[in-house]
Amino acid sequence: MGKQITITVDGKQIAAQDGQTILSVAQSAGVRIPTLCYHRDLTPTGNCRICVVEVEKQRFLQAACVFPVADGMVIHTASERVRKSRGRTLELMLANHPQDCLVCDASSGSCELQDLAYEYQVTVPEWGSKGKRYIVDSDPNPFVRVDFNKCILCRRCVLACAEIQGRHVWNVAYRGFDEKIVAGPGVTMLEARCESCGQCAAYCPTGALSDSMSHAVARAHQVKKVMTTCTYCGVGCQYDLNVKDGRVVQVTSNPDAPVNGMALCVKGRYGYDFIHHPDRLTQPKVRRYLLEGSARPRDRGEWVDVDWDTALNIAAAKLRSARDTYGPDSVGVLTSAKCLNEENYLMNKFSRQVIGTNNIDHCARL
Ligand code: SF4
Ligand code: SF4
DSSP, X not given: OOOEEEEEETTEEEEEETTOBHHHHHHHTTOOOOOSSOOTTXXXXXXXXXXXXXXXXXXXXXXXXXXXXXXXXXXESSOHHHHHHHHHHHHHHHHTSOTTGGGOOTTTTOOHHHHHHHHTTOOOOTTSOOSOSSOTTOSOOSSEEEOGGGOOOOOHHHHIIIIISOOOOEEEESXXXXXXXXXXXXXXXXXXXXXXXXXXXXXXXXXXXXXXXXXXXXXXXXXXXXXXXXXXXXXXXXXXXXXXXXXXXEEEEOTTOTTTTXXXXXXXXHTTTTTTOTTOOXXXXXXXXXXXXXXXXXXXXXXXXXXXXXXXXXXXXXXXXXXXXXXGGGOOEEEOTTSOHHHHHHHHHIIIIIIXXXXXXXXXXX
């Protein structure tokens, strides 16, 4: 913990700790400084220059996300000079951007660059680059949609993949106007050891990296976000189901999720298409011969929809018959990491005390 100091931000005296950045002090005091390359989960780099502020006695504007406070420092976060600089920086970003930026929907209307362009009333300049420099949807990854025409080289994807996921897929290659994000040494994402977690898309502030499955499906204001807990394993990650017209159209990270923050694995982020799949089982089925109590046909016969009591009674009778005829160890019980602790406890009791076998395992190692 650094020593207690006092700084002045926009005319207000604020207590701070020596060593804090201007941005962190401002945020904790409720003063908004716009950011693009900065994300609270990632190492600050100060490269986009959107968070610049005026620090008295400093010749140049300083990036608030990396500049440390000092006792007595006087800071202006929204002076004429600061706003002009941010506007100019945005203009330079948009100059190297597709002409449709201000109506672009690649990130479902939740693009941080677009929001700032509206806030600072900056449009794509006439003198900017025309046309697309890169192939749209350029990577064969089935889950992450890549359109580097919309990239602002903020490097959040590079840091998210390295610091959150530990895969180091993305890098920055070339210099100057040719600078761009590449996977590995310029190969596809999967060739560069990508495991399709989607962290890079979740942290990308523009539509350069986005989720393929939800591309152009719904705009941000059309969906209702429902926070839920993932059922794929026992970690208990939380995220937001994005629901439109009663259907789940996307999973997005919820930065306030206590266990996982923004991080999700490929199953949690992209394994939601089973929810409305026509092949999804929504009620129990049994083979017709079991229902009729007749002999088992060679092909085991057709499936018939039944209610839960009927299905459970047939399963119980079959388990009892196997135990009584061949002994308790002829039965094995496989539980699931998707079950609650209490449910797994009950399965343990069922296996050892009802059936009388220690043949019980779970699927958490899958
Ligand atoms: S999907 Fe995950 S592993 Fe693949 S590049 Fe993005 S962050 Fe890295
Ligand atoms: S792809 Fe997105 S996150 Fe990565 S550098 Fe470009 S704008 Fe930033």
